[in-house]
Amino acid sequence: MEYNPKEIEAKWQKIWDDLKCFNAKDDFSLPKYYALVEFPYPSGEGLHVGHPRPYTALDIIARKRRLQGYNVLFPMGWDAFGLPTENYAMKHKLHPAAVTKNNIARFKKQLKSIGYSFDWDREISTTDPKYYRWTQWIFLQLFKHGLAYKKNMSINYCTSCKVGLANEEVVDGRCERCGAEVVKKMKNQWMLKITDYADKLIEGLTDLDYLESIKAQQINWIGKSTGAEVYFKLTNISEPLVVYTTRPDTLYGVTYMVISPEHPYLEEYKLLIENIDEIREYQTESSKKSDFERSEIAKEKTGVEIKGIKAVNPVNNKEISIWVSDYVLMSYGTGAIMAVPGHDKRDYEFAKKFNLPIIEVVSGGDLSVEAYTDIEEGVMVNSGIIDGLEVKDAKVKIIEYIESKGIGKAKDNFKLRDWVFSRQRYWGEPIPLVYCDTCGWVPIEESELPLLLPDLETYEPAEDGESPLSKITDWVNTTCPKCGKPAKRETDTMPNWAGSSWYFLRYIDPHNDEAFASKEKIAYWMPVDWYNGGMEHVTLHLLYSRFWHKFLYDIGYVNTPEPYSKRTAHGMILGENNEKMSKSRGNVVNPDKVIDDYGADTLRMYEMFIGDFEKSAPWSENGVKGCRRFIERAFKMTDFMTEEDNYSKDMETLMHQTIKKVTKDFEIMKFNTAIAQLMAFTNAIYAKGSITKKEFADFLILLNPVSPHVTEELWSLCGFPGYIHQQKWPQYDEAKTVEDEIEIVIQINGRNKTKIFISSDMSREDMEQLVYKNQEILNVLEGKQPKKVIAVPKRLINIVV
RNA sequence: GCGGAUGUGGCGGAAUUGGCAGACGCGUUGGUCUUAGGAGCCAAUACGGAAGUGUGCAGGUUCAAGUCCUGUCAUCCGCACCA
Known part of the structure; x- marks a missing residue:
């Protein structure tokens, strides 16, 4: 008997499709298991061998759970809005929807050829109006609960193309396409108040089964800090300058202040600033730098003193100078700082460069050489009312003091920023709001959803950086849903993080026209039991979707405060040369080719055998061959199968050990060692020269989640009853593993x-x-x-x- | 600079609570079968002639360290100077 994967795989994929044997059942009496993988962005390039790694891993879990008697939901869909599709469509004068359709068809064909047990009847696409109707609906709920607001935010603007650019389209401060200079341009944009959920997003992590490194990254990204807001009086101006500090205890060490070049006071009080021209010039220069560049070129501090306005240190009434410098970012805290050069490295450098005074307020260190920053503990000096206190006590006392004097208050602050929700692009969900001169921003009626994307001749953004939708006047011009007067539609669209923030809920009830999913089905299927995805999505996507879910929980539409009870992450697959796989490096391996040469079962096995699932690993064609060889050896075991329907005496221990190892290793994502155990078992069988019927049947079930086609085929060839996917997962006896x-x-x-x-x-x-x-x-x-x-x-x- | 990781044979990688370092696979070498084999099967394979030596490097704890502690070096990923 020859092993012919092409024939076997096509045969079994058809049988599974016809039987619909992997479809989830909405039978609430069964124990459920919801396994989720991140749905892909269907790019024009198709799959590469990196994609199947996480899919295969959770397909193994899904198949194992079915064998263990669970009703499994393992769905797949498409995160299909986005920039590359739109750019491709523009370039080739196609409709993005048509491009998307083709890309999805290609991805789907490839995924099907790998033999995943997805429930294809629940397939979704974020670009489907039936889907984005509910994305828009959730946005409207956010808006109605005051979590969406407009704010002036800067965008990257190409001075030559006259369009807004995504961060990734900006290379070294220049436009990726034309090479022209990119500047920051202020635009009034929609924001979502994720910061309202900052504390909840940290606290919610406590009981979740997430990898510790994932929790750590989320917590660090949210970046909660405890400190105080302090109000500094200004000369000539009645409004104070508000700063945020984590170290109010160092107030006596403040010798100057710094505000960000984007700080609104510069515009507001320009008439009082004597050297406004100099400051304008500095603003222009820093607008060309990205925030990251500002940090990169931190070696040499730059800045301009504001002439004509001074600040007063509220604890000692000393007059101090105010500077503008781009080492202070508008996006964190209040965009202004109190500088404590004695104990902050950046402030120290700045003070040295501009000859500003430096005062020691925590004893220790040598300020003539460098800032003394090891000040979590220590004794306050030169510090008025807190002089001589320990840092810990000084913080408490100074906060009491500033609160009593009305010159500040205790405050928590977060690194996390609100979510910029506007894109000046076509290929995204339209934001379902209209602007009325009388009523302001008004949501469209929920019965009007979905608000469809209008068809366009051209998808180029408008010359002033506005969305292409702004050019369709008969779409833009509408009437106010509230007062009926003429009004204008919002022309920005949503970012592609929107659709992916709730897709796991739609899989539960994908054809529902009354709600994004029915409450009964949500109650049964949620939460997701196991979610696997890339480490690169651990901060943005994972936080955004947890935020939306927590919001839906708060307004009573879902039954769990957290969407995912377990979250793991896979490592990247590198090219054979140990570099990241990319077209430009010419090291991309296409799974179609691997399937053609070796079969899907071999591809699946090698994806899992390649190494530690959580780490990156280079592809190796020889490694693929090794897996194919093992499958062939398994295939040939039928040649020496006996008729005994039990474990043989000399194989009993190894059999129980193998069941135990495979059972446990799959659960902890040690797929490589589970497969190694199956190989070792096979080697032992070859050494012995025979295998019993029972041993072979259980071996096949253990191997089935990894290589489902060949195991179905062998099951049927051996005349075992039914299909292998209907069997029970083997049990081991601990006592017999020794x-x-x-x-x-x-x-x-x-x-x-x-x-x-x-x-x-x-x-x-x-x-x-x-x-x-x-x-x-x-x-x-x-x-x-x-x-x-x-x-x-x-x-x-x-x-x- | 900050945050997250990672360093084990020629290569990918194994190794409960500290307890035989190198499972399994690749590659290589030899044997066998064959008209033939870039197939299959069998065997060997960390280094060293040996005593011995070996998990990035230097110390330490211990009967015993890849694993624990201190210091240090290197590499990769992410980033928003986090005040």
């Missing part, structure tokens, strides 16, 4: 000397006695007297002489 006789090592002073066989249940005491009785041990002791004997059952005996 050998009766085991080999242990004998060490002298920690060095291996010899090995002996003992009964595996021998007690520690009996093992110690062996040192004086066992001839083998007496030989290696060469008459030396043991000073101490350490015996570890099942492991070793170490003799100290």
Whole structure:
């Protein structure tokens, strides 16, 4: 019998499709399991071998769960709005919807050829109006609950193309396409108040089964800090300058202040600023730098003193200067800082450069050399009312003081910023709001949803950086849903994070026209039991979707405060040259080719055998061959299968060990070692030269989640009853996983000397006695007297002489 | 600079609570079968002639360290100077 994967795989994929055997059942009496993988962005390039790694991993879990008796939901869909599709459509004068349709068809065909057990009847696409109707609906709820608001935010603007650019389209401060200079341009944009959920997003992590590194990244991204807001009086101006500081205890060390070049006071009080021209010039210069560049070129501080306005340190009433510098970012805190050059490295550098005073307020260090920043603990000096106190106590006292004087208050702050929800692009969900001169921003009626994307001749953004939708006047011009007067539609669209923020809910009830999903079905299926995705989505997507879900929970539409009870992450697959796979590096491996040469079962197995699932690993064609070889060896085991319907005596222990290892390793994503165990089992069978019917059947079930086609085929070839996907996962008996006789090592002073066989249940005491009785041990002791004997059952005996 | 990781044979990688370092696979070498084999099967394979030495490097704890502690070096990923 020849192993012919092409024939076998096509045959079984058709049978599974016809039987719909992997479809989830909405039978609420069954135990459920919801396995989720991140749905792909259907790019024009099609799949590369990196995609199947996470899909195969959770397909293994999904298939195993079905064999364990669960009603499994394992869905797939398309995150299909986005920039590359739109750019491609523009370039080739096509409709983005048509491009999307083609790309999806290609992706789907590729995924189907790998034999995943997705429930294709629940397929969704974020670009489907029936889907984005509900994306818009959720946005409207956010708006109605005051979580969406407009704010002036800067965008990257190409001075030559006259369009807004995404961060990734800006390369070294220049436009990726034309090479012209990119500047920051202010635009009034929709924002979502994710910061209202900052505390909840941290607290919610506590009981979740997320990888610790994922939790750490989320917590660091949210970046909660505890400190105070302090109001500094300004000369000539009645409004104070508000700063945020985590170290209010260092207030006496403040010798100057710095505000960001984007700070609104510069515009508001320009008439009072004597050197406004100089400052304007500085603003222009810094607008060309990205925030990241500002941090990168931090070696040399730049800045301009504001002439004509001074600030007053509220604790000692000293007049201090105010500077503008781009090391202060408008996006964090209040966009202004109190500078404590004695104890902050950046402030120290700045003070040195511009000859500003430096005062020590926490004792220790040598301020003539560098800032003293090791100040989590210490004693306050030169510090008025908190002089002599420990840092910890000083913080408490100074906050009490500033609160009582009305010059500040305790405040938590977050690194997390609100979510910029506007894109000046065509290929995204239209924002379902209209602007009325009388009523302001008004949501369209929910019955009017979906608000469809109008068809366009051209998808180029308008010359002023506005969305292409702004050019269709008969779409833009509408009437106010509230007062009926003429009004204008919002022309910005949503970012592609929108559709992916709730897609796991739509899979539950994908054809529902009354709600995004029915409450009963949500109650049954949620939360997602296991969600696997890339580490690169751990901050943005994962936080955004947790935010939306928490919001839906708060307004009563979902039944769990968290969407995913478990979240894991996979490592990247690199090219054979150990570099990231990319077209430009020419090291992309296409799964179609691997399937054509070796079969889908081999591809799946190698994806899992390639290495530690959580780490990146380079592709190796030779490694693929090894997996194919193993499948062939498994196939040929039928040649020496016997008719016995039990485990043979000499294979019993290995059989139980194998069931145990595979069962456990799949759960902890150690797919590589589970497969290694199956290989070791096969090697033992080949050494013995025979396998019983029962052994082979259980071996096939263990291998089935990894390589489903060939195991179905062998199951049927052997005449076993039914289909393999209908079987029960094998059970192991812990007692039978242990050998009766085991080999242990004998060490002298920690060095291996010899090995002996003992009964595996021998007690520690009996093992110690062996040192004086066992001839083998007496030989290696060469008459030396043991000073101490350490015996570890099942492991070793170490003799100290 | 900050945050997250990672360093084990020629290569990918194994190794409960500290307990035989190198499972399994690749590659390589030899054997066998064959008209033939870039197929299959069998065997060997960390280094060293050996005593020994070996998990990035230097210390430490321990009967015993890849695993724990201290310091250090290197590489990768992410980033918004986080006040």
